[in-house]
Amino acid sequence: MGKVLVFAEQSHGNLKRSSIELLQAAAKSGNTVVAVVFGSHAGDVTAAAGHNGASEVHVVKDASLDSYNPELFTANIVSVVEKVQPTILLASASSTGRDLFPRVAARLNTGIASDCTELSISGDTVTATKPMYSGKCFAKANFENSAVKIVLMRANQLPVAAADTSKSANVVEQAVVKPDLKTLIKEIVKGASEKLDLTEANIIVSGGRGLKEAANFKVLHDLADVLGATVGASRAVVDAGWVGHGMQVGQTGKTVAPTLYIAVGISGAIQHLAGMSGSKVIVAINNDANAPIFQKATYGIVGDALEIVPKLTEEFKKALHH
Amino acid sequence: MKIFVCIKQVPDTETKIKITPDQNGIDTAGIKWVLNPYDEYAVEEAVKLRDANAGSQVWVLSAGPKTRVIESLRTALAMGADEAIVVNAENLDNFSTAKALAEVIKAEGGAKVIFSGKLAIDDNASSVSQMLAEFLNVPHTTVVSKFAFNGENVVVERDIEGGAKEVVQMMTPAVVAANKGLNMPRYASLPGIMKAKKKVIKEIEFASLNIPATDLKVKYSNFSLPAEKPPVKMLGGDSSAQAAELVKLLRDEAKVL
Ligand SMILES: Cc1cc2nc3c(=O)[nH]c(=O)nc-3n(C[C@@H](O)[C@H](O)[C@H](O)COP(=O)(O)OP(=O)(O)OC[C@H]3O[C@@H](n4cnc5c(N)ncnc54)[C@H](O)[C@@H]3O)c2cc1C
Ligand SMILES: Cc1cc2nc3c(=O)[nH]c(=O)nc-3n(C[C@H](O)[C@H](O)[C@H](O)COP(=O)(O)OP(=O)(O)OC[C@H]3O[C@@H](n4cnc5c(N)ncnc54)[C@H](O)[C@@H]3O)c2cc1C
Numbered sequence: 001m002g003k004v005l006v007f008a009e010q011s012h013g014n015l016k017r018s019s020i021e022l023l024q025a026a027a028k029s030g031n032t033v034v035a036v037v038f039g040s041h042a043g044d045v046t047a048a049a050g051h052n053g054a055s056e057v058h059v060v061k062d063a064s065l066d067s068y069n070p071e072l073f074t075a076n077i078v079s080v081v082e083k084v085q086p087t088i089l090l091a092s093a094s095s096t097g098r099d100l101f102p103r104v105a106a107r108l109n110t111g112i113a114s115d116c117t118e119l120s121i122s123g124d125t126v127t128a129t130k131p132m133y134s135g136k137c138f139a140k141a142n143f144e145n146s147a148v149k150i151v152l153m154r155a156n157q158l159p160v161a162a163a164d165t166s167k168s169a170n171v172v173e174q175a176v177v178k179p180d181l182k183t184l185i186k187e188i189v190k191g192a193s194e195k196l197d198l199t200e201a202n203i204i205v206s207g208g209r210g211l212k213e214a215a216n217f218k219v220l221h222d223l224a225d226v227l228g229a230t231v232g233a234s235r236a237v238v239d240a241g242w243v244g245h246g247m248q249v250g251q252t253g254k255t256v257a258p259t260l261y262i263a264v265g266i267s268g269a270i271q272h273l274a275g276m277s278g279s280k281v282i283v284a285i286n287n288d289a290n291a292p293i294f295q296k297a298t299y300g301i302v303g304d305a306l307e308i309v310p311k312l313t314e315e316f317k318k319a320l321h322h
Numbered sequence: 323m324k325i326f327v328c329i330k331q332v333p334d335t336e337t338k339i340k341i342t343p344d345q346n347g348i349d350t351a352g353i354k355w356v357l358n359p360y361d362e363y364a365v366e367e368a369v370k371l372r373d374a375n376a377g378s379q380v381w382v383l384s385a386g387p388k389t390r391v392i393e394s395l396r397t398a399l400a401m402g403a404d405e406a407i408v409v410n411a412e413n414l415d416n417f418s419t420a421k422a423l424a425e426v427i428k429a430e431g432g433a434k435v436i437f438s439g440k441l442a443i444d445d446n447a448s449s450v451s452q453m454l455a456e457f458l459n460v461p462h463t464t465v466v467s468k469f470a471f472n473g474e475n476v477v478v479e480r481d482i483e484g485g486a487k488e489v490v491q492m493m494t495p496a497v498v499a500a501n502k503g504l505n506m507p508r509y510a511s512l513p514g515i516m517k518a519k520k521k522v523i524k525e526i527e528f529a530s531l532n533i534p535a536t537d538l539k540v541k542y543s544n545f546s547l548p549a550e551k552p553p554v555k556m557l558g559g560d561s562s563a564q565a566a567e568l569v570k571l572l573r574d575e576a577k578v579l
Pocket of ligand 1: 360383445448
């Protein structure tokens, strides 16, 4: 058995669900699990990392790591890898993970499989499955010539069990490594939404041209508030300027994998399906019974979105407050 | 200055995917190949940058089977690129692809800015640009929706989570991976297409690049199609009944609430 290193991400001092998925999957494999956390709040999540399977947490508690910088993060991950000597490195295919780990893989002269949806670890062997051709098929990634096998997992793909508060991790403080940087992050422009990003959301309520006009997106936001969901959109409404591009789901938007995807007034063009067909349960609401979205949906409602969505919001309110 | 654009040829989105009998790949017979959609933004931005900086040149570079990849290089030439290079190769992974691209760019004297797409829609990995940057020892930014060059530095806007954006400044040379929204890619003009047809595309054999066999790191196997979905369950009654039934099904049958 070897060591599995998990890059644990946190938000406002809480361990992200996607990181909990990875820690628990690593722990189940019987390997020694080591977590690494960056930033001034790194210390806040060491207990949670222990409860979810890490026996050791390396914290690099430095404010310079509070926001992402590819060169700085690469240097610090590589430094931790050299100390821990893992055979497997897991991270989530978040915006940071996807940007950072290919660079880390290149520096470590090792292999990486990105955007995976299934993971199985047996000793030092790791097999990951990833969707290809916009989810039209799946393939298994087999590592060769890789001292550290790096796998980036999509969020919401692995089961999460209750945390075991009787377990705790050894905390190892690491000094930050500061290379000469050629990249400077000048400014972070806050997003429109404080909600979970589409790529991490467990429930997504998505709207298309069937909503008729920008103002009608309010009914989706009301529904999303009740469900704790994130709002997405089709390209048609992004191109029409009703919502920002950050909300677009699809081939040229975001690839999402929620448990529940509610598509409202979306026809189901192949480029939209490319981004959302990995959703576990799909609900389609459309006034055209022949809309292609119904071929992908689990449950279908034929009718006027503006009539049905507010009714749904009321029903969910009732159901969730019992 | 020299501007490089890395492009990948991918199956058109509408392509129906069939798996080979040995399950180790897809059947490429009958596939319509196109320039990766994100790479169109990369080519467009490179051409705009060239036009704004007298004496500049845009080089497009692709690794893949030369007989077909050449078509996508001609598309990029028709959009306004000046020179094209193909690295003739099959069965490269992201690591060896990035290595090959880096070796060629170095051998051609380097570049001030290197554009790529944010991801290739076939493998959906978004890894080549970052690896390329590492092999060239230069900075990179991915998911870029705004680009400016001030003669020395590059300033880009990068889309991050929750609709937020980062403004990033990089010293050149730098790798910039394009997202949708960066620009509106132009259609190739007829004279552009005619000119592109006559261009000589430089061919380099992957084997001549002295990249060790151990630089192949990941092999894909066991290709499979998604499981058949059970047919959709349509809900009946008026909108109130539909809403009530849906909530019940999501809670009791699908168990997602
Ligand atoms: C016949 C065949 C067999 C293959 N077998 C394997 C295999 O066994 N294992 C494996 O891992 N992969 C295999 N691949 C895919 C592999 O070669 C990918 O092209 C490579 O991994 C690039 O990664 P990506 O598609 O994820 O690119 P991404 O990282 O998603 O692409 C990002 C950007 O990088 C640039 N880019 C990517 N690829 C190229 C390229 N080839 N030339 C120029 N620019 C490029 C483009 O600008 C692109 O927008 C095979 C491909 C072919 C055609
Ligand atoms: C290269 C390329 C990339 C693309 N990338 C993406 C992408 O990433 N994401 C994406 O979404 N698209 C993408 N597209 C566009 C895609 O092809 C479709 O045009 C788009 O998804 C359509 O959006 P829509 O379903 O909202 O609109 P429409 O196709 O106009 O559909 C509207 C639907 O609403 C229904 N409707 C109308 N009125 C009502 C009502 N009152 N109540 C309920 N339903 C109603 C209609 O029956 C119809 O089905 C891409 C296209 C190309 C060529």
